[in-house]
Amino acid sequence: MMKSKANLFLIGAAKSGTTALATTLGQHPAIAPLPIKEPGHFSTDLRTPVFSSRYNRLLQWDEAAYFKKGRLEERHIGFVESELNYQKLVNQALTSNPDSKYVLDASTAYLYSANAPAQLRHYAADAKIVLLLRNPIERAYSHYTMALKYGMEQEGPLQAFKREAALHPAHWGQDECYLELGHYAKQLQRWLECFPLDQLHIIWYDDFTAHPQKAMDGLMKYLDLPTFVLQQTDQLNVGAVPKYATLNKWAMRTLGPLREKLPKSLVHWLKKKTQVAAPELDPETRSFLAEAFTEQIEQLAALTGKDLNHWK
Numbered sequence: 001m002m003k004s005k006a007n008l009f010l011i012g013a014a015k016s017g018t019t020a021l022a023t024t025l026g027q028h029p030a031i032a033p034l035p036i037k038e039p040g041h042f043s044t045d046l047r048t049p050v051f052s053s054r055y056n057r058l059l060q061w062d063e064a065a066y067f068k069k070g071r072l073e074e075r076h077i078g079f080v081e082s083e084l085n086y087q088k089l090v091n092q093a094l095t096s097n098p099d100s101k102y103v104l105d106a107s108t109a110y111l112y113s114a115n116a117p118a119q120l121r122h123y124a125a126d127a128k129i130v131l132l133l134r135n136p137i138e139r140a141y142s143h144y145t146m147a148l149k150y151g152m153e154q155e156g157p158l159q160a161f162k163r164e165a166a167l168h169p170a171h172w173g174q175d176e177c178y179l180e181l182g183h184y185a186k187q188l189q190r191w192l193e194c195f196p197l198d199q200l201h202i203i204w205y206d207d208f209t210a211h212p213q214k215a216m217d218g219l220m221k222y223l224d225l226p227t228f229v230l231q232q233t234d235q236l237n238v239g240a241v242p243k244y245a246t247l248n249k250w251a252m253r254t255l256g257p258l259r260e261k262l263p264k265s266l267v268h269w270l271k272k273k274t275q276v277a278a279p280e281l282d283p284e285t286r287s288f289l290a291e292a293f294t295e296q297i298e299q300l301a302a303l304t305g306k307d308l309n310h311w312k
Helices: 017-025 054-058 083-096 118-124 136-149 157-166 184-192 203-211 211-222 245-254 264-274 285-302
Strands: 009-010 031-033 035-036 074-077 102-105 128-133 199-203 240-242 275-277
Touching: 009 017, 031 083, 074 285, 083 102, 118 240, 128 184, 128 203, 136 157, 136 275, 136 285, 157 285, 184 199, 184 285, 199 203, 199 211, 203 211
Parallel strands: 009 102, 009 128, 031 102, 035 074, 128 199
Antiparallel strands: 240 275
16 A cells, blocks of 8 residues: 655745745645644755754754654654654644645745755655745845844844855855845756646745735645635734843743743743834845845746746
C-alpha cells in the first residue's frame, strides 16, 4: 500500500501573510495541516548545524526530543531532517483529518531554498504549490520589525539593510536575509526549472488583503475544492516593535526560547503589553530598498506577466 504524502505546499514568501493563509486553509474540511506549520523538510540546504547560535537559541529545535512524544505538539517551525519523522507529521495530520484531500506543508523556507524544488519534485511531482508574494520593500521592513522585537536586530532599518546588502550573499539562519528573501524572480526561476508555471498558484498579497474572499475562491478553484466563506478573524502577525527596548532584550533572552511552549493566550497578552505598532518606513530607507529590488521586480513581472510597477 502506498504511503500517504503531503501534497499541498505553501512555500512563501516569509512575512507575506503565509501564517494567516495557512491558518485559514487549516479550517477547510478537505485540508489537513501538519502539526508543525513549517517543517522545512525539503530545504535540505538549511539545517541547524550551519545556523548561528543566536538563531538556534531562538529556534529551540531538537528533532529527536520532539518526535519522542506519542502525540506531536503543534509548533510553528522546525527543520525535520528524517524522512521517517516527516512521515509521522503526515500520518498525524491524516489521523486528525481522515477525509482530507490535501495535507498542507506551509514551509516558507522552500521558496528561498536552492534544494527544495528538486527535492519536492522527487517527493511529489504532482504537488499543488502555492506562493503568496508581497511587495519586497514592505516584506523587508516587516521582516526587520520582527527581527527587532525578537532581539535579533539592534540597528536602525537603513543601517540594517545596507549591512545585509554588503553580504554576498546573506544566509538563512546566519543573517536576516532582508533582501535575499525578496528576490522572488531568482527563487521562482528555480521552481520553474522543476515545475511548470501552471502547477504553481500565485496569490498577490495586495489582492489577499484587499479582497480575501476573492483570493480564496481562486485558490479553491486551483485546488478543485468547494469554496467556503471566510470567518472574520484578527489580523495575524501585524508589524510591531518593542515598546521598551531594555525589557524586550531581557524578555527575549529569558522567555524567547520558551515561546513555543508558552500558552498562546499568554504570548498574545505579552505582545499587547510590550509591543506597539511599527512606525511607517521613512522615505530614505524606502528609496534604498526600491533601488535594490527594481531589477528583481522587473524580472518577476516578465516571468509572471503581472504588472508590478506599483511595487517600485
